[in-house]
Amino acid sequence: MGYIISTVNMKGGVGKTTLTVNLAACLAKAYNKKVLVLDLDSQISATLSLLPPHEFGKLRKNRKTISHLIDLAVQSNFHNKLSTTDLIISPLANISQLHLLPGDIELYDEYIISERLHQQAIETNKAGDFERVWNNFERTLLQDILKPVVANYDFIILDCAPGYNILTRSALAASDFYILPARPEFLSLVGIQLLERRVKKLRESHQDDNSLRLQLLGIVFILSQTGLFGRYAKYYEQVKRRIKQDFPPEKIFLTEIPMDVNVAKATDASIPVTIITPDSSASKAFYRLAEEFLQKLESVADRKSG
Ligand SMILES: Nc1ncnc2c1ncn2[C@@H]1O[C@H](COP(=O)(O)OP(=O)(O)O)[C@@H](O)[C@H]1O
Ligand SMILES: [Mg+2]
Numbered sequence: 001m002g003y004i005i006s007t008v009n010m011k012g013g014v015g016k017t018t019l020t021v022n023l024a025a026c027l028a029k030a031y032n033k034k035v036l037v038l039d040l041d042s043q044i045s046a047t048l049s050l051l052p053p054h055e056f057g058k059l060r061k062n063r064k065t066i067s068h069l070i071d072l073a074v075q076s077n078f079h080n081k082l083s084t085t086d087l088i089i090s091p092l093a094n095i096s097q098l099h100l101l102p103g104d105i106e107l108y109d110e111y112i113i114s115e116r117l118h119q120q121a122i123e124t125n126k127a128g129d130f131e132r133v134w135n136n137f138e139r140t141l142l143q144d145i146l147k148p149v150v151a152n153y154d155f156i157i158l159d160c161a162p163g164y165n166i167l168t169r170s171a172l173a174a175s176d177f178y179i180l181p182a183r184p185e186f187l188s189l190v191g192i193q194l195l196e197r198r199v200k201k202l203r204e205s206h207q208d209d210n211s212l213r214l215q216l217l218g219i220v221f222i223l224s225q226t227g228l229f230g231r232y233a234k235y236y237e238q239v240k241r242r243i244k245q246d247f248p249p250e251k252i253f254l255t256e257i258p259m260d261v262n263v264a265k266a267t268d269a270s271i272p273v274t275i276i277t278p279d280s281s282a283s284k285a286f287y288r289l290a291e292e293f294l295q296k297l298e299s300v301a302d303r304k305s306g
Contacts, residue, residue: 002034002153003297004146005217006171006178010191012162015181015222017045018263018273020159022283023179025272026290028097033154036088038066038142039103040171041161045267047103050092052270059089059102067104069145070167073137074108074116084148093271099153107167113137135205138166139212143174164198172202177217177297181257184221184239192219192243217296219247220289221256250296255289258282 007020020037027033039046047056059065064087072078090099117137121130146156158171172178180195182188199214206212221240224232244252260282266273274283 002036002150002156003177004150004156004158004175006158006160006168006175007181008160008168008172008178008195009180009182009188010162010164010195011182011188014183014188015220015257016162017041017049017159019179019181019220019222019257019286019289020157021046021049021272022274022286023290023293024155024157025093025095025098025274026287027155027293028095029275030287030290031294032097034097034099034152036099036101036149036153036156038101038146038156038158038171040066040107040158040167041103042105042107043161044103044105046159047100048270049267049272050098050100050270051089051102056102060104065102065104066145067107070108070141073141073144074113084145088149093275095275103159110166113166138170139173139206139209141170141174142167143170146174164195169202172199172214173206173212176213177215177300179217179220179293181220181222183224184236184243186239189239189243193246215300216247216251217293217300218251218253219243220253223256223258250299253289253292253296255285255292257285257289 007016009016024035024037028035037046037050044056051059064082066087068082068087069084072081084101088099088101090096092098092100117133118130121133124133142158150156158175160168160171178199180192182192196216199216203212203214221236223236258281260273260280262277262280263273263282266276269276273280274286277283278287
């Protein structure tokens with residue numbers, strides 16, 4: 001059974017998508033793992049990092065994106081039902097083990113979802129049960145989308161949108177682990193704390209459901225241009241020290257990702273930087289991160305079995 005992992009941070013522009021796409025590429029390329037990326041952000045950055053825009057355009061025209069599966073979950077009266085397997089694209093960047101479930105610029109309509117769930121609550125004759133119906137929807141939406149394919153992959157990585165929308169909550173509820181990319185800056189620190197509080201609440205609202213497995217795998221620091229040696233260095237160390245007070249050492253990745261212009265260039269080509277320029281500084285860091293990622297999972301598994 002594959003591990004399901006969400007990449008999350010309340011903040012946008014911190015490197016979630018870059019991390020998702022490159023971790024996936026490194027695991028597939030260097031470790032021969034079978035990896036599926038899911039794009040859950042309507043900015044479709046993960047999709048366009050792996051697939052040229054004109055190919056995405058064709059998929060979208062034929063409604064062959066994840067929003068088809070979300071629509072199906074909300075309103076099942078469709079003629080042309082496609083399954084998760086039908087929508088997965090592979091190979092990507094010439095790597096046969098790297099797969100994508102493409103995202104969409106219109107993922108879901110919150111109003112329609114609320115209306116349907118409200119209707120369901122009324123139909124079960126307990127209008128007061130709206131919260132239970134909603135929690136159940138959140139709990140099962142992505143889990144059900146992934147169910148038909150989860151056994152086919154070593155890893156499924158869910159690239160979440162910034163903020164904390166219903167898809168992010170559903171992604172977290174379906175995940176074994178989440179990874180939190182963050183810049184070592186004060187506002188990021190606040191973002192980490194806010195997210196942790198929300199994850200705690202999510203756990204509480206699904207308390208009666210002991211299949212919720214979610215754990216923080218680790219925080220990954222994404223450094224600014226000046227890296228460790230620039231003027232930021234002292235400040236970064238201060239912030240990191242504070243984060244280390246809040247989290248045990250195993251929850252912080254040792255590998256940090258430097259800023260590297262090759263990352264931006266790679267997105268132009270719709271190929272992960274770790275594939276197109278594997279010797280660049282960011283790519284080398286991502287390969288190290290993939291190794292550390294696998295080690296962390298192993299030690300979690302050891303802890304469980306021991
Ligand atoms: N290590 C890096 N070096 C250079 N640019 C980066 C790096 N990581 C991310 N970026 C750039 O920063 C922007 C935001 O990154 P992205 O991964 O899309 O963040 P998020 O998914 O959190 O919104 C993108 O333009 C991306 O190309
Ligand atoms: Mg993103």
